[in-house]
Amino acid sequence: xxxxxxxxxxxxxxxxxxxxxxxxxxxxxxxxxxxxxxxxxxxxxxxxxxxxxxxxxxxxxxxxxxxxxxxxxxxxxxxxxxxxxxxxxxxxxxxxxxxxxxxxxxxxxxxxxxxxxxxxxxxxxxxxxxxxxxxxxxxxxxxxxxxxxxxxxxxxxxxxxxxxxxxxxxxxxxxxxxxxxxxxxxxxxxxxxxxxxxxxxxxxxxxxxxxxxxxxxxxxxxxxxxxxxxxxxxxxxxxxxxxxxxxxxxxxxxxxxxxxxxxxxxxxxxxxxxxxxxxxxxxxxxxxxxxx
Amino acid sequence: xxxxxxxxxxxxxxxxxxxxxxxxxxxxxxxxxxxxxxxxxxxxxxxxxxxxxxxxxxxxxxxxxxxxxxxxxxxxxxxxxxxxxxxxxxxxxxxxxxxxxxxxxxxxxxxxxxxxxxxxxxxxxxxxxxxxxxxxxxxxxxxxxxxxxxxxxxxxxxxxxxxxxxxxxxxxxxxxxxxxxxxxxxxxxxxxxxxxxxxxxxxxxxxxxxxxxxxxxxxxxxxxxxxxxxxxxxxxxxxxxxxxxxxxxxxxxxxxxxxxxxxxxxxxxxxxxxxxxxxxxxxxxxxxxxxx
Numbered sequence: 001x002x003x004x005x006x007x008x009x010x011x012x013x014x015x016x017x018x019x020x021x022x023x024x025x026x027x028x029x030x031x032x033x034x035x036x037x038x039x040x041x042x043x044x045x046x047x048x049x050x051x052x053x054x055x056x057x058x059x060x061x062x063x064x065x066x067x068x069x070x071x072x073x074x075x076x077x078x079x080x081x082x083x084x085x086x087x088x089x090x091x092x093x094x095x096x097x098x099x100x101x102x103x104x105x106x107x108x109x110x111x112x113x114x115x116x117x118x119x120x121x122x123x124x125x126x127x128x129x130x131x132x133x134x135x136x137x138x139x140x141x142x143x144x145x146x147x148x149x150x151x152x153x154x155x156x157x158x159x160x161x162x163x164x165x166x167x168x169x170x171x172x173x174x175x176x177x178x179x180x181x182x183x184x185x186x187x188x189x190x191x192x193x194x195x196x197x198x199x200x201x202x203x204x205x206x207x208x209x210x211x212x213x214x215x216x217x218x219x220x221x222x223x224x225x226x227x228x229x230x231x232x233x234x235x236x237x238x239x240x241x242x243x244x245x246x247x248x249x250x251x252x253x254x255x256x257x258x259x260x261x262x263x264x265x266x267x268x269x270x271x272x273x274x275x276x277x278x279x280x281x282x283x284x285x286x287x288x289x290x291x292x
Numbered sequence: 293x294x295x296x297x298x299x300x301x302x303x304x305x306x307x308x309x310x311x312x313x314x315x316x317x318x319x320x321x322x323x324x325x326x327x328x329x330x331x332x333x334x335x336x337x338x339x340x341x342x343x344x345x346x347x348x349x350x351x352x353x354x355x356x357x358x359x360x361x362x363x364x365x366x367x368x369x370x371x372x373x374x375x376x377x378x379x380x381x382x383x384x385x386x387x388x389x390x391x392x393x394x395x396x397x398x399x400x401x402x403x404x405x406x407x408x409x410x411x412x413x414x415x416x417x418x419x420x421x422x423x424x425x426x427x428x429x430x431x432x433x434x435x436x437x438x439x440x441x442x443x444x445x446x447x448x449x450x451x452x453x454x455x456x457x458x459x460x461x462x463x464x465x466x467x468x469x470x471x472x473x474x475x476x477x478x479x480x481x482x483x484x485x486x487x488x489x490x491x492x493x494x495x496x497x498x499x500x501x502x503x504x505x506x507x508x509x510x511x512x513x514x515x516x517x518x519x520x521x522x523x524x525x526x527x528x529x530x531x532x533x534x535x536x537x538x539x540x541x542x543x544x545x546x547x548x549x550x551x552x553x554x555x556x557x558x559x560x561x562x563x564x565x566x567x568x569x570x571x572x573x574x575x576x577x578x579x580x581x582x583x584x
Contacts, residue, residue, distance in 0.1 A: 027465060028440060028448035035440075082406060087378075087398040106379040110402075111448055114374060115440040117406065121413045122435035125428055132424035136417055139431060143414035148320060148327075148407040156320035156403055173319060 034112035054190025145185035154178025180212025214262035346482030437477035446470025472504025506554035
């Protein structure tokens with residue numbers, strides 16, 4: 001069933017992305033091609049899945065939520081493109097393919113990221129079947145969670161850590177912002193668009209925050225104990241680079257226990273919702289019991 | 293009087309920028325400092341001035357328009373920061389001071405630009421005294437004019453021109469998008485926030501588009517005939533770099549004539565507005581008769 005949940009939502013989102021950002025024949029087409037190259041690279045669309053599942057759980061049934069799912073994926077993709085740039089992580093590959101700047105050049109990649117970030121808000125503000133006050137609130141959430149007190153803030157902390165090292169509290173802050181914030185945006189926006197009350201919105205935020213942190217802790221564990229073949233990348237890099245992680249601080253067993261507690265908190269947060277939570281429960285277990 | 297018009301609007305905008313993006317003591321403060329460094333560098337705030345003057349001309353008198361003026365200036369500033377980066381124009385100076393990446397490093401500058409762009413939409417979506425449907429429409433305009441079919445599109449065309457050369461039509465497209473689009477956003481958003489009708493919105497867009505193109509043509513003329521002392525930069529760089537400009541295509545006299553026609557078109561576009569147009573008329577003449 002998890003495969004259906006992922007595929008249904010990803011298909012909806014990708015179809016809409018293709019409508020919202022088609023290939024173009026204008027004089028600026030190079031940046032559009034670069035953006036589409038990174039946007040349509042076969043990701044699992046976890047953020048759109050969370051957004052759309054919370055939207056349905058709260059009784060939403062319109063098409064506008066898919067536009068927000070597409071916008072969120074555009075923002076996620078812009079962050080990956082800029083993160084891979086030479087002045088950032090300088091990564092030549094992303095999911096086994098050349099990263100955007102390796103395929104299109106650094107300048108075009110920078111602008112492709114800028115266009116995706118800007119276009120995300122164009123898509124969100126252009127939504128037609130959502131009441132204006134809800135759309136406005138959802139845009140506010142999207143911008144806050146993507147901005148300096150959210151994902152960009154997490155990027156900045158990550159770079160500070162590389163320069164100066166870190167304690168585990170700073171690493172936790174970084175995980176919560178860099179990964180957690182966009183997952184929170186997904187869950188909260190799903191609720192906001194469906195008109196859910198503040199209690200449900202807060203629970204959705206708590207759910208996503210716990211999932212985001214657990215996800216990163218599991219990353220730390222897999223880097224220490226994972227199967228290189230399943231992961232598709234070498235393990236042990238954190239230890240080699242003397243990175244402060246949950247595993248270096250607490251060891252594998254305690255880290256597993258913290259991740260399990262967070263998973264439990266996430267599932268408990270779902271209790272305030274009345275509808276059928278089986279799809280979100282299954283998604284949560286899929287995300288947090290992964291081996292890769 | 294033009295000094296009053298500029299100062300009043302710039303003061304309002306800068307005061308609000310300081311409230312919306314204050315210095316912070318969070319772990320990500322470096323990027324906030326870098327963003328403020330570029331945002332508060334004493335620019336003339338032409339876009340906020342245009343936005344607020346059209347807002348008042350259409351009868352607006354609320355405070356929310358200043359938030360959109362601040363948002364627009366954040367987007368303009370992000371574009372300058374990214375434009376100065378080594379992979380773009382590689383400019384070490386901006387208005388006589390080290391450019392953002394020279395002062396804060398390339399990584400922090402990239403993220404400062406990303407945070408300004410994202411924060412602009414957070415500010416716009418958080419506006420409180422504008423009806424939701426108007427705010428949503430204004431955000432849509434802001435994103436479209438800043439994005440691939442606007443300013444970013446102009447940047448992409450500018451880079452294509454550097455690689456492959458250009459005809460004058462492509463140069464015109466580039467001017468209209470790279471400079472014109474954000475001016476159009478300013479004028480249109482002022483009208484939208486005040487609840488102006490579609491006829492006035494279209495006239496405001498035409499005004500700003502003409503002003504933007506004339507502004508760039510005057511840049512071409514000043515590069516050929518200007519006073520280095522007044523300009524604060526060397527003249528003749530376009531000819532030295534064999535750039536296709538209005539002057540290289542049409543000569544100085546014809547270019548002056550085209551700019552004068554565009555100025556006339558801009559002033560004519562103001563005719564559909566009922567109120568006192570003297571401030572916008574003065575601003576237009578100030579922008580388009582400059583010697584520097």
